[in-house]
Amino acid sequence: MGGAAVEPTGKGGKKSLDANINLVPYIDMLMTIMTFLMMTAVWTQIAMLEVQNASGGAEAQPEEPDPNKPKPILVLAGKEQVIVQEEGAEQRPFPSTADGFDFNAINLELKRLKDARKDRNELKIQAEDGVKYEYLTKIIDLSTGNDMKQITLTPMGQ
C-alpha cells in the first residue's frame, strides 16, 4: 500500500520506478467515516415481542364456536411451576428448579402441540403475580418461535 508502478520513460533504467502516493486525503476520509460511524453506532440491540389483549381488562368479543378451529394452547405460569396444556386437555407441569424453569422441555411441549395442529396460532398465558418478567418473556419468545401469532397475556384467574 502506498506504492505504484510508473511506466518507464525510455531514457534508460536508472530512475526508480516507484512513485509515492499521497495518503493524507485517504487517511482523512477514513477518519471522517470512522467518526461518523462511531457516533451513529447502536450498541444495544433491541427487539420486540408482541402480546395482544395483554391485561385481560377488555371484554372478550363473543364469537361463534367453530368446531374445526384448533383449541388454543394454555400456559399457566406460576412461581412454582409452569403448566402447558391444550385448552380442556391434559396438563403437563414443569416444576421450577434452582436455575428457573426447564425451558427446553417447555419448548418441546409447545412444539409438540403446534405440530399436532399446524393451523393453531392462539396461545394464552396466564401468570401469577410473583412470576418474574424474565420468565414470561422467555415463554412468549418460545411461543413466537413456534409460530404462535396470537399470544395473550392475562393475570391468573381471568
Place this chain on the structure above:
Amino acid sequence: MAVKLRRHRQSHRFHEMRLLGKEHGRKGGDVIINVTAMVDMMMVLVIFLVMNFNASGEMLFVSKDLRMPQAENGDEVTRVPIVSLNCARSSSDSSQCVRSQLYFEGVVLVPDLQANSDDPNPRIAELEEKLVEQRQKFELIAKREFENPEEDPTTTVNVQADKSIEFALLKRVLMTCEQAGFGRIRLAVGDARKLDAAPAAE
C-alpha cells in the same frame, strides 16, 4: 500524485536544534513514518463499523440500570410511545429489586410503583392520563390509517421492563395501557441473535 520531500523544515528553530538525523544536523530533519499499519487498522475498524451500522437508529433509550431479558424471536422496533419500568437495586444484592420506577417517554411518572394487589382496579392514573394525552396529540397532528398496525402510535405501546420485575407490577402497567386504548403491547427485549454475533457487556 507524488509527495515532495522538503530539504529543510519550515521551522528554522526546529532545524537549528539538530535533533533528528544520524549525525546531528548534517542530514535533513524529515522523518518518514510508515503509515501502512495505521491505514490497515483504520480499514479494519471502518469495515467493522459499517457491518454493525443500523440505519433505523436507536429508538429506545435504555437506562444503564435497566437489565432487559433476552429473546431470539423478536420483531423490529417501531417508534411508538414508550413506557419503562425500571428497577433500583440494593447495593448488597444486585438481583433484588428495591424500588420500581415508572417512566413515560424517559420522564419519571411514578418514583416508587407498588404492586397494590388488594386494589380491584390496579390501573395507574398518571400513566393513563399521559397515554390519552399522547394519543390526542397524534390524532391532532395526523389521523391516518397505518398499513402496519404495529406502527400505529395511537393503539400500540412499547413496554420496556427490567427482567427482575414481577408480573404484579407489569400487570398494572399493561392494564392501564389497555384501558387508555393501547391494546397492542410490544415488550422490549434484548436481541439474543445479535448478542451472539457481537457479545456486549450486560
